[in-house]
Amino acid sequence: MEIKEVFDLINQETDRQEKGLVMIASENYASLDVLKAMGTPLSNKYSEGYPGKRYYSGNQFIDQIESSAQKLALQLFGLDEENWHANVQPHSGSSANLAVYLGLLQPGDKIMGLDLGAGGHLTHGSPVNFSGKLFNFIHYNLDPETGKLDYAEVARIAETEKPKLIVCGFTAYTQQIDFVKFSEIAKANGALLMADISHIAGLIVGGAHPSPFPYADIVTTTTHKTLRGPRSAMIICKNELAKQIDKAVFPGMQGGPLENVIAAKAICFIEDQSEKFKSDQIQTVKNAETLAEGLKANGLNLVAGGTQTHLLIIDCRNLNISGKEGSNAMAEAGIYANANMIPYDPSTPMNPSGIRLGTPALTTRGFKETEMKMVADWIAQILKNPTDENLKKEIKNQVENLTAKFPIYPNLSY
């Protein structure tokens, strides 16, 4: 393969993102400044350690960037340095979660998290993940009737099991999380509370979802989802846990930090403090609500009956298709989403019964209620007629006409 061919593929992928409807709830569009920072010579530098305490020389500028990113991370959530500490080095959400478990617990210790099928993440104790292999995870689930958390049941399990850590914050949960209740349950049972806000961090910054601060002891988040930053993560914890967390990240499980990505995080944290970013978060939820109403008006069933966040899950069972068949048919029309488990899914994780849809990326490109109503109608038509090739072609054209009016990376080419 030639280098040019790699760039050709990068251009084709950029074009796909530009022309399609990105409705994968965990995806978004980072700004050109964020993308630019990742492609700088900061990528060349080794800076094992932390600002002021590095193992290599030549880190005077890197130190300033990383310290600023730490300060900006706290600012973003209105936190003070007297009480809170940010570690901006985790490479990804999964490694941030691993660092918390390894830093604060011993292998084999008991942790409570939401079941994967109900919307928890792999790193919340799935048996195929390091978390489920190394730690003794006990899972809570959703109420089978409502598709929502049952806090009394969470409290009952915590009282019986006495976990050392409770994890809340999820991958596919459509409702707001009551961090105060989780904190009460954790405190009553002598457990630490970790909020993994990977999905909802942006909403929290924009006031579109309640904050886990000051209720959680540790907060982890990816930076590439609703935060619109680079593909990466961070951990914010109470100061008394900072040493253990820092040690767990480095030297515990990572070597050199990705300082080019840390610079991109600093830029993202500056962007996210703007009024525009904050009002976009409110719009993200409004867009999800409009999408939910539009789908329901077309006779589609939604888990928990709708959404209070940036995402919703279609229950495909009354359509007589699997989530995969549905999301594949949508992709043929340029609408990208993922097949997802529904709570207590009668089918298998490889062939789940739901489709998860999110509105962060569409909101970033400027979609509002008018566009979301059109999108809801297109999705409903496709899911009701997933093998109708003409329909998918026609909708793909309409999708491309619409996205052309909301350019995201105009004239970007590598």
Ligand SMILES: Cc1ncc(COP(=O)(O)O)c(C=O)c1O
């Ligand atoms: C709640 C939650 N935590 C952690 C992660 C893991 O993040 P990453 O893919 O960066 O490892 C995800 C990713 O989807 C997530 O949804």
